[in-house]
Amino acid sequence: xxxxxxxxxxxxxxxxxxxxxxxxxxxxxxxxxxxxxxxxxxxxxxxxxxxxxxxxxxxxxxxxxxxxxxxxxxxxxxxxxxxxxxxxxxxxxxxxxxxxxxxxxxxxxxxxxxxxxxxxxxxxxxxxxxxxxxxxxxxxxxxxxxxxxxxxxxx
Amino acid sequence: xxxxxxxxxxxxxxxxxxxxxxxxxxxxxxxxxxxxxxxxxxxxxxxxxxxxxxxxxxxxxxxxxxxxxxxxxxxxxxxx
Numbered sequence: 001x002x003x004x005x006x007x008x009x010x011x012x013x014x015x016x017x018x019x020x021x022x023x024x025x026x027x028x029x030x031x032x033x034x035x036x037x038x039x040x041x042x043x044x045x046x047x048x049x050x051x052x053x054x055x056x057x058x059x060x061x062x063x064x065x066x067x068x069x070x071x072x073x074x075x076x077x078x079x080x081x082x083x084x085x086x087x088x089x090x091x092x093x094x095x096x097x098x099x100x101x102x103x104x105x106x107x108x109x110x111x112x113x114x115x116x117x118x119x120x121x122x123x124x125x126x127x128x129x130x131x132x133x134x135x136x137x138x139x140x141x142x143x144x145x146x147x148x149x150x151x152x153x154x155x
Numbered sequence: 156x157x158x159x160x161x162x163x164x165x166x167x168x169x170x171x172x173x174x175x176x177x178x179x180x181x182x183x184x185x186x187x188x189x190x191x192x193x194x195x196x197x198x199x200x201x202x203x204x205x206x207x208x209x210x211x212x213x214x215x216x217x218x219x220x221x222x223x224x225x226x227x228x229x230x231x232x233x234x235x
Contacts, residue, residue, distance in 0.1 A: 043235050056234070057163065057164060059161075059163055059206070059227055059229070061206070061209035061225075061227075062206060062209065062211065062227070062229075087234065098235065099234070099235050119235060122234045122235045123233070123234055123235035124232065124233070124234070125232065126232060126234040127229065127232055128232055128233065128234035129163060129164030129165070129230065129232060129233060130233040130234065131164075131165075140164060140165040140168070140233075141233045142231055142233060143231060143232065143233050147233075
């Protein structure tokens, strides 16, 4: 298997199929040998309730460019060596990964802060639309009040 | 001489099809007329954005789409 190559300092991707978390984090860690710490967050389709599937749609001209701008903003705001921002699109099953964020910094607080910042913005400011399928069919998901409060913390 | 209107996310369910071709040029009132009353009502909401030729408009009412432009209707997002 070809080794995964990570772009530095920022590796931002939209993925239309499953991602290998262990491989991604190992490659990210290897790409940032100078970092004193790496923080990662993996968001998954919550395997509870009667959610059968999740479908994420995007808009090509905006979604990836917007994610790149977000990653650059995180790098400016925190003293990051680098960041990995990967988001799935398409149909996912419960337990599957939706989003993987990793941040590398000299010091842990920057890495934690940047991962938190990236996730809050991906939840409610990235050009992505989520719907879930339950027993009664597909339903679009709107950002919750909590998501808006989370992003407001950074203003 | 056409403009393509693209319905994203939940707006897709309100429209008859995912895209709509209309005559260029297209301005805000032309857009409201073209998309039908249900989508037009959504467009009136501040949380719904409009992009033209790949750029989100700061003021969607200033829309001016020309031949070949894609106008994307962007409802509130939900990622992660």
